[in-house]
Amino acid sequence: MAEAFKTWQCRTCGYIYEEEFGDPPEGLAPGTRWADIPADWICPLCGTPKSDFDMIEL
Template identity: 90%
Template structure:
């Protein structure tokens, strides 16, 4: 999977964007952390929306 391009995911509720390449170090997600590697019970750090309610987007 390391050869796959990084993807970006957006919260349907508040618009928070998770970029796999950048990660979110403030949330304990190191740069390069793939969406699939984030626990299923993870929630949006801004509004608490569950991971299942994020959509992959292209910027």
């Protein structure tokens, strides 16, 4: 069985990244896993680095 999609939140501004939906305007197709996003990716709203996001449960 496939692993459930996860949700990640920016600690600075609260931007939510949901693996299931991706962020097509940012070039992240639906289904893009957090681990597959480059380490140098930054929050599209505030510029916070990927390392400063937390996995959350909605």
